Amino acid sequence: MEISASSRQILAGLLESRTGQQIGIGRRWRVDAALAPIARDGGFTDVDELVKRIASGQAPALAEKVLEALLNNETYFYRDKLPFDLLFAEPLKRIEAARMKERRLSIWSVGCSTGQELYSIAMSLAEQATRWRGWTIDLVGTDISRTATERARAGRYSQFEVQRGLPVLQMVRWFEEEGAGQWRIAQPIRDMVRFENRGIADRPPMPGMFDIILCRNVLLYFADSMKRLAYTRLADAIRPEGALMLGAGETVIGQTDRFVSDPDSRGLYRPAPGAEARRVA
Amino acid sequence: MKTCLVVDDSKVIRKVARHILETLDFTVEEAEDGRAALDHCTGSGMPDVVLLDWNMPVMSGMEFLRALRRVEGGDAPKVVFCTTENDIAHIRAAIEAGADEYVMKPFDRETLHSKLQIVGAA
Numbered sequence A: 001m002e003i004s005a006s007s008r009q010i011l012a013g014l015l016e017s018r019t020g021q022q023i024g025i026g027r028r029w030r031v032d033a034a035l036a037p038i039a040r041d042g043g044f045t046d047v048d049e050l051v052k053r054i055a056s057g058q059a060p061a062l063a064e065k066v067l068e069a070l071l072n073n074e075t076y077f078y079r080d081k082l083p084f085d086l087l088f089a090e091p092l093k094r095i096e097a098a099r100m101k102e103r104r105l106s107i108w109s110v111g112c113s114t115g116q117e118l119y120s121i122a123m124s125l126a127e128q129a130t131r132w133r134g135w136t137i138d139l140v141g142t143d144i145s146r147t148a149t150e151r152a153r154a155g156r157y158s159q160f161e162v163q164r165g166l167p168v169l170q171m172v173r174w175f176e177e178e179g180a181g182q183w184r185i186a187q188p189i190r191d192m193v194r195f196e197n198r199g200i201a202d203r204p205p206m207p208g209m210f211d212i213i214l215c216r217n218v219l220l221y222f223a224d225s226m227k228r229l230a231y232t233r234l235a236d237a238i239r240p241e242g243a244l245m246l247g248a249g250e251t252v253i254g255q256t257d258r259f260v261s262d263p264d265s266r267g268l269y270r271p272a273p274g275a276e277a278r279r280v281a
Numbered sequence B: 001m002k003t004c005l006v007v008d009d010s011k012v013i014r015k016v017a018r019h020i021l022e023t024l025d026f027t028v029e030e031a032e033d034g035r036a037a038l039d040h041c042t043g044s045g046m047p048d049v050v051l052l053d054w055n056m057p058v059m060s061g062m063e064f065l066r067a068l069r070r071v072e073g074g075d076a077p078k079v080v081f082c083t084t085e086n087d088i089a090h091i092r093a094a095i096e097a098g099a100d101e102y103v104m105k106p107f108d109r110e111t112l113h114s115k116l117q118i119v120g121a122a
């Protein structure tokens, strides 16, 4: 059933004020599909009634649920593959050299959704055990969706999710079959990562500065002002020799002057020279 | 354009797979069991990729794979199992027999695409 224009407006306002995400034309159909089950479960006659209840401000838990349903959590292991291959070539070597003295590496997946992105990195590092022996590695994922971060932490994936993008050898090596089509990423990998429920506009998680930041398919639906704020947050949290990975269709060009493309690795970006000075000033 | 041989006794699955593979720029051939697939490989030439069901009449996917890896040039095609056998024992056995990837049915375009990228065919 079609929901009213005023309901759409209320929902769009809620989503944008809480997350920065705008509901694009192409995503409108999702609204009805995403909210119909919540309306039904809550005993509302239709989605408009559900929206009215939320707009009253008297049902924060319900509003939270609706918000979660409006977020697009789509993700999969090694999404787009190539940028991960590129990251693990030159950029990681450069970062390893820069951090050799402290032997400390920190990686942040912003908008990590259900964790596949960060677990992909964790598995790849675990497969280079000798290289990273003696290193302290922080792998942190953050997302504004509470349910997504909870799922990420649990590390449980359906049969459908577990094979999307994940090489079978890695699946066999790092996952346990739990039965009923459910797979769980193994404890040693779960022990490498940390997930926190926080938005990109909030302060970055500990340790605060990162060598690699992945912010993929998150900024797409942000308004320009929110994009600028997000890039400022990321630029303030990345080390000078660090690498930023965006989604396949995304670019910093025309969006921020705090990052520049990495000429050798398509899809990867580096902090603009002088960014350090700006931060101190 | 790369070629993919779809081996499945279900006409519906072959059709679905063909449709997806064509959107991924593959030339698609079909075989309805392992025997027909083997004849195809030795007769018409090796495909770049074989998308292989497990349970089929006449010759199973596993028998086909073992036979394929023994014939001349049979180590070249990337073999991607695509089956409802979705437990770790079957998956391990497939890898040991020389399969390159494994897709558990049901699958969609993204899953298949990602697996073909992994074997370097897409």
Ligand SMILES: C[S@@+](CC[C@H](N)C(=O)[O-])C[C@H]1O[C@@H](n2cnc3c(N)ncnc32)[C@H](O)[C@@H]1O
Binding pocket: A018, A019, A020, A021, A071, A072, A073, A074, A075, A076, A079, A110, A111, A112, A113, A114, A117, A142, A143, A144, A145, A148, A198, A199, A200, A201, A215, A216, A217, A218, A247
């Ligand atoms: C499409 S998913 C992308 C997941 C993963 N990065 C990838 O590329 O596969 C986008 C994620 O961004 C999260 N998100 C949206 N707005 C956010 C915000 N303001 N702060 C943090 N995360 C946000 C959503 O909850 C969702 O999980």
